Amino acid sequence: MHRFMKNDKYRTLYMKFRALFFLLFFLGLSAIPAYASEKAEPEKPYIDYVMEHIADANEFHLFGSVHIPLPCILYSKDAGLEVFMSSAFEHGHQVVNGYVLDHGDVKRIKGWNESMHLEHIDSTVAKANPDGGKGLQYFAYHHGEAHALEKPSTLLKSSSWIDFSISKNVFSMLVAVVLMFVIFISVRRAYARREGQAPRGLQSLMETIFTFMRDEVIKPNIGPRYERYLPFVMSLFFFILFCNLMGLIPIFPGSANITGNLATTMALALFTLLVVTFSGNRHYWQHIFWMPGVPVPIRFLLAPIEFASIFIKPFTLLIRLFANITAGHVIILCLVGMVFILGDNGRNLGGAIGGGVLATLFVVVMNLLELFVAFLQAFIFALLTSLYIGSAIEEHHHEEAHH
Amino acid sequence: MTGTLAAVGAGLAVLGAGLGIGQIGGRAMEAIARQPEVSGDIRTTMIIAAALIEGAALFAIVGAFFF
Secondary structure, three states, X not given: OHHHHHHHHHHHHHHHHHHHHHHHHHHHHOHHHHHHOOOOOOOOHHHXXXXXXXXXOOEEEEEOOEEEEOEEEEEEOOOEEEEEEHHHHOOOOEOEOOEEEEOOEEEEEOOOOHHHOOOEOOEEEEEEOOOOOOOEEEEEEEXXXXXXXXXXXOOOXXXXXXXXXXXXXXXXXXXXXHXXXXXXXXXXXXXXXXXXXXXXXXXXXXHXXXXXXXXXXXXXXXXXXXXXXXXXXXXXXXXXXXXXXXXXXXXXXXXXXXXXXXXXXXXXXXXXXXXXXXXXXXXXXXXXXXXXXXOHHHHHHHXXXXXXXXXXXXXXXXXXXXXXXXXXXXXXXXXXXXXXXXOOOOOOHHHHHHHHHHHHHXXXXXXXXXXXXXXXXXXXXXXXXXXXXHHHHOOOOHHHHOO | OOOHHHHHHHHHHHHHHHHHHHHHHHHHXXXXXXXXXXXXXXXXXXXXXXXXHHHHHHHHHHHHHHO
16 A cells, blocks of 8 residues: 555656746747747857846847836936836837847947937847957848947946846746745744644755755855854755746746846956955954964965965855756757757758757756756755855964964 | 857867766766765765856856857
8 A cells, every 4th residue: 555655646647847848848849940940140149148148238139129128227427317118129129218229238329419300210239349449230121320338337447337127037046035925934934834744845945055054055054153153054045046946947037147147246256255255253364464373484375376366265155056957958058059050040941840850859957957957056056155155254263273 | 249259168168067967967967876875965076066066067158159
């Protein structure tokens, strides 16, 4: 009887996985007509698609010409703050107060003023820098006349405007945050309501992850004073995890490459840097600038290296998360690019279908691997953060150790 | 990125990291086989060492694509 029950359980589990597999499979198949129907262009259009999908944008591109507009909050030195929805651009054909939409990304016309009388543009084009320098230069065309475009700047130094928009990434991040609030508040309620009873459903899932992180990662690495840093490391872990998972959802609320954006990972690593730096005790700083038990000439050699490592540690954190997530997205999109390659850029329907079926199989496998990477990278970020905090607050006993 | 040369550099970086992480994984497996009771500690140490190597490799890859 018992054996039968066990088999039955595995059977339902297997059925669930099979359902998930078919869901992913058909989700992947649904991408074929969207990609195959795009106009055949010379060169390699799939490279642009890959870049467009991993980059941030000011609107959600669903399929074909269906977009979900997002609010644009733009500040420029001369015109001040302007707020409007990105649908005002009419998919890049309308000029709004000097701003244009270049492939989903807001840019500003260089030297814009009202007397230019520019209301519509025909197209936007990126060209290699004519001065031979790095990067691309962007132009908007209107009746054959080219207008140079400016990208946003952070300190109003390299261009005349700043972009505060709720972009695709910001929107997805807010969705992730709301999701976290909903889940954690409901779990907290479950603890209050079912006090003394075994956890159930979502509560038991979150409890498993939470206690694993606390007992296996945070407690052993930070040390006895771990409770002070528990909320910070846990927030980091769950925020990264939720953002990673949001990035794996290929449709609307997801589809943004949140943790594959250098600005996002940099902000997260900056928090780690600040927490580690401000909680470092005397021993931590002593080990960086004047380490005990090391010959004096070597101390002069080691001090700069140790000092640089204060910044290198969070830098590797930000690069690791960014590179892992971006690489995963690029691989999936390159596999989708097989539709283009085998379909000969839309000239060969049979090849496109074959490429689509092949790509779908690979994409399903990659998606499952990325699901693992999403957890792993959140885990590693939290693990290394707690390790760095632990090394900063550790109490040393050199007097005994070096005699 | 200057075409293929940067790609070759990124590939070399991955080669080094692959060798390093492979060594760590292999040795960790040997260690776990020898002393299964400390597999938790070994796993944590393995991930930390792998993460450090990966950090260096990612530096190289990002460098190859940006400079």
